[in-house]
Amino acid sequence: MLLALDIGNTNIVMGISHNGDWVHRWRIQTDADKTADEYYVLFSNLFTESNLSFSDLDQIIISSVVPQLTQTINEVLINYADTTPLVLNGDVETGIILDTDSPDTVGADLIADAVGGYALVESDCIVVDFGTATTVMAVEQPGKLTGVAICAGLKVTIDALVGKAAQLSQIPLEPPPQVIGQNTMEAMQSGLVVGHLCMVEGLVGRMEKELEANSIKVIATGGLAEKIGPYTDIFDVIDPMLTLDGLQTIMNRQ
Structure with missing residues (x-):
């Protein structure tokens, strides 16, 4: 096992x-x-x-x-x-090329996501990991981690705002019925949850233009992927097990 x-x-x-x-x-x-x-x-x-x-x-x-x-x-x-x-570190044979300025500084979680994502779709892909940080990573054929955008995660952002604003409290991690919030909770859901998704959609769109590939699969993973991923149509796959799948693939290559 x-x-x-x-x-x-x-x-x-x-x-x-x-x-x-x-x-x-x-x-x-x-x-x-x-x-x-x-x-x-x-x-x-x-x-x-x-x-x-x-x-x-x-x-x-x-x-x-x-x-x-x-x-x-x-x-x-x-x-x-x-x-x-x-x-896992940059010295382990993973089957993924780390095509960045400093390959030795690429996080192990990003490497595992890149391996898992590319093994899953076997094509150019963008992997979005909704964790403590939200990362948006580009992986190109024939298995090359090209780069990544690192953003504050959704829960980190919510906690920071609630911690600094005395009259604001925690909110459900889901979009409101409409973007124009009718009360404080809906207004926060709009700005934070919908805003976070808009940020991800924007980054994915810009990366797709920079990659200039004919077909790019977009994958969501991480602790919040199943909760907020369905509220946008940019994802071809939502796979909360992607990081572990990547680790298993790496182990099989040793």
């Missing part, structure tokens, strides 16, 4: 794959202050509830944008699993 972990700033997404199929998936809150022992207990409980153990793991791959946690979780897995984790 393969254990794939995508360690993000807000959540850690974990999946167990057996014979190429995802049989278990968990999303837990990222906590860089937890010790290795605490993560061992957490992982053990999750595995036990699913009738699994560390000894069932044949392969492990980690994508992380939280260096402190990379070390902590890697320590747990080295100590208790019977295999050494592969920590």
